[in-house]
Each structure stands twice: as C-alpha cells, then as structure tokens.
Amino acid sequence: MRIRRYLPNLSLLLAFDGVMRHGSVTAAAQEMGLTQSTVSRLVQTLEEQMGQPLFSRHRRRLIPTEAATRYHADISAALDLIQRGGMSLIANPEGGSINLAVLPTFGTRWLAPRLPGFMTRHPGIMVNLTTRFQPVSFSDEPFDAAIIYHQGETAPDDSLLLFGESLTACASSAFLAANPITQPGDMAGLVLLYLQTRPGAWADWFHGQGAQAVPSGGMVMDQFSMMIQAAISGLGVALLPDYLARQEIAEGHLLPVLQQAVPGRGAYRLVWPRTRAESRPLIHFRDWLAAEVS
Incomplete structure (x- = not known):
C-alpha cells in the first residue's frame, strides 16, 4: 500500500523541481506556463503536505533548506525515471527499451555505428543512450545496463566481457x-x-x-x-x-x-544490476553484443 501523504501531486513536484533547478520562482513559472503566484502556492502546498519547510523566504526570494536539497535529489531522479518511462511507452509501445549508460567515445565511435544492426534484428526494442564518465549506481539511477572500462583483477559477477x-x-x-x-x-x-x-x-x-x-x-x-x-x-x-x-x-x-x-x-564490459538480469530487451541486447564482439 502506498501512503498518499508521501506521494504529492505531480504538479506540486514539478513546481518544486522547477524552482530548485532554476533558483527562481519566475523562471520556474515561465517554464511551466504558470503565474509566479501559482508556482509559489504549489510550493507552499507541498511544504504543508510534507510538514517541512523547504525554503526560507528572504525579500521575495526562496532559499532552499538542506532538507530541500536532499529531497530534490530523490525527486529529480524519480521525475527522470517517469519521463523515460513515458518516452519509451510513446516511442515504442510494443517492444520495451534499454536505458544504457556508455562511455562517450566508445558510444559514438564503436557502439553507435553498430546499433542499426541491432535495431534491424530487434525492431521493437529502443536503446536509449546516456554518456557517463563516472561509475553508475544502479540503485540510484534509472539505467538497465552500462558499458564500462574495467581495470580490476576480479570481473563483476553480472557482466559480459566485450574485449x-x-x-x-x-x-x-x-x-x-x-x-x-x-x-x-x-x-x-x-x-x-x-x-x-x-x-x-x-x-x-x-x-x-x-x-x-x-x-x-x-x-x-x-x-x-x-x-x-x-x-x-x-x-x-x-x-x-x-x-x-x-x-x-x-x-x-x-x-x-x-x-x-x-x-x-583493462577491458570493456557490459554490466547490469541483478534485478534486470531477466529483462527480455536486455537479454536480446546482451546476446547481440556477444555476437558482435565474437
């Protein structure tokens, strides 16, 4: 059972996210196509629902509290995940998708030229690419898998050696x-x-x-x-x-x-969280990559 108090209306979260990203009620209102007073009221409603002040008011400015900064990190990740899910549903309602983190140059120079072959073989599966330098935290980020450069002596358990x-x-x-x-x-x-x-x-x-x-x-x-x-x-x-x-x-x-x-x-590896190991799109992508590097 989901507790509604901890699940604010999406409009409240979008207003809060906009103010946090822009540091301005005015800019958030322009982005959302709302008036400044409406955005301020939405933020105030969120504070009342959560029972926590998220901003201090100073000369008509909203200054985020430490609690707001922590809360926004979680909310931002959740909104990204919801947006990715919606994009995947609209762009590819039948076949599912893979959200893949990939090293920038590897992605553009090795993977991207080969992806049309995967799309031809699996036309119902969409591969969404995000370039990343830093290690991926699957528990905190909405990725199904990542291609990494690994230099350790012990290979990750849930991984495929590319080369x-x-x-x-x-x-x-x-x-x-x-x-x-x-x-x-x-x-x-x-x-x-x-x-x-x-x-x-x-x-x-x-x-x-x-x-x-x-x-x-x-x-x-x-x-x-x-x-x-x-x-x-x-x-x-x-x-x-x-x-x-x-x-x-x-x-x-x-x-x-x-x-x-x-x-x-080192070596290049495809890694994935254990919770996604049985994902049908990921299995197809993994098998295709294995065939490509063989």
Missing part, C-alpha cells in the same frame, strides 16, 4: 616528419598525450615495446575525442585504444608509432 583494451600510439604525419620515431628512445622530450583515467597507459605501452619509459612532457585530457583532435593538430603523440587508432589510421588522419596494439591493463 580487452590494446594500445596504439599515433601522431600526425607532420609531427612525425618533424620528429622521426624509429625506436622508443626517440620519444624522449616529445609531448605525450595522456587520458585522465589512464595514468599508467604510457608505461604499459613502453613496456610492450620492450623499453623503459623515457622522460617527456605531457598533456592530460579527459576524452579520447579531444586527444585525437590534439594529435591531428600536431600537439603530440596520442595513445589510443586500438579500435579508435585503426579508424584514424585508415582514414589517413594519424600514423601509427612503432608496434601497434600493445596489450593494456
């Missing part, structure tokens, strides 16, 4: 013409491009070349897409997952440096 990451160093033709590299020692003093989440990747690459890492400068970036553009512009040598490097090399944007596809430490 291990191998590393290929790349640079522009102009950069290599100015800085010829025929052995690892030639990279001393050159600018090496690092990914924020792979601080040890260059050490692994040098080890794979049978050499010690050499003293050099470095630039740290948070996305492979940014690193690729930096390398194309001649800023330095990029260290890329081989699935990205192959594409850039094939398209003539970058050239490989020394031995290609050196084994790295």
Whole structure:
C-alpha cells in the first residue's frame, strides 16, 4: 500500500523541481506556463503536505533548506525515471527499451555505428543512450545496463566481457616528419598525450615495446575525442585504444608509432544490476553484443 501523504501531486513536484533547478520562482513559472503566484502556492502546498519547510523566504526570494536539497535529489531522479518511462511507452509501445549508460567515445565511435544492426534484428526494442564518465549506481539511477572500462583483477559477477583494451600510439604525419620515431628512445622530450583515467597507459605501452619509459612532457585530457583532435593538430603523440587508432589510421588522419596494439591493463564490459538480469530487451541486447564482439 502506498501512503498518499508521501506521494504529492505531480504538479506540486514539478513546481518544486522547477524552482530548485532554476533558483527562481519566475523562471520556474515561465517554464511551466504558470503565474509566479501559482508556482509559489504549489510550493507552499507541498511544504504543508510534507510538514517541512523547504525554503526560507528572504525579500521575495526562496532559499532552499538542506532538507530541500536532499529531497530534490530523490525527486529529480524519480521525475527522470517517469519521463523515460513515458518516452519509451510513446516511442515504442510494443517492444520495451534499454536505458544504457556508455562511455562517450566508445558510444559514438564503436557502439553507435553498430546499433542499426541491432535495431534491424530487434525492431521493437529502443536503446536509449546516456554518456557517463563516472561509475553508475544502479540503485540510484534509472539505467538497465552500462558499458564500462574495467581495470580490476576480479570481473563483476553480472557482466559480459566485450574485449580487452590494446594500445596504439599515433601522431600526425607532420609531427612525425618533424620528429622521426624509429625506436622508443626517440620519444624522449616529445609531448605525450595522456587520458585522465589512464595514468599508467604510457608505461604499459613502453613496456610492450620492450623499453623503459623515457622522460617527456605531457598533456592530460579527459576524452579520447579531444586527444585525437590534439594529435591531428600536431600537439603530440596520442595513445589510443586500438579500435579508435585503426579508424584514424585508415582514414589517413594519424600514423601509427612503432608496434601497434600493445596489450593494456583493462577491458570493456557490459554490466547490469541483478534485478534486470531477466529483462527480455536486455537479454536480446546482451546476446547481440556477444555476437558482435565474437
């Protein structure tokens, strides 16, 4: 049985959410197509129903309390989930959907080009993608699964190995013409491009070349897409997952440096919460991914 006191009318929650997001009754009213007085009244009604002051009033401004900030975190997640459910029902009433969190570059460069094949095979299932850098909390976020980069020795129980990451160093033709590299020692003093989440990747690459890492400068970036553009512009040598490097090399944007596809430490995995393990759309997506990487 659901207790109605703790389930306010949706209009009350939307007014509260709008004021919290915009920090302004006026902006929330404009977004909702209501008057300021109506939004203020809705917020006041919510406070009365919950028996808690959510804002302090100061010169016609609403200042959220700490309790309001905590409450909004839960309400915002719940509204997102309701919205996703409605979108899925309207867009795909028969086949269900998968809400997938995915690493940005992996999603755009590896997964997205392959998704039409999944849609052709399973036309009733919609895949909703959200890019994420940080780990996903399935208990707090409305995701059915996530594609992650995993470096631990023990694999998550509810997961599917896609492939291990191998590393290929790349640079522009102009950069290599100015800085010829025929052995690892030639990279001393050159600018090496690092990914924020792979601080040890260059050490692994040098080890794979049978050499010690050499003293050099470095630039740290948070996305492979940014690193690729930096390398194309001649800023330095990029260290890329081989699935990205192959594409850039094939398209003539970058050239490989020394031995290609050196084994790295991590792997890409599909992970999911145990509560979603028997979801029919997820099972189909999992089986399709397994076939793709095989």
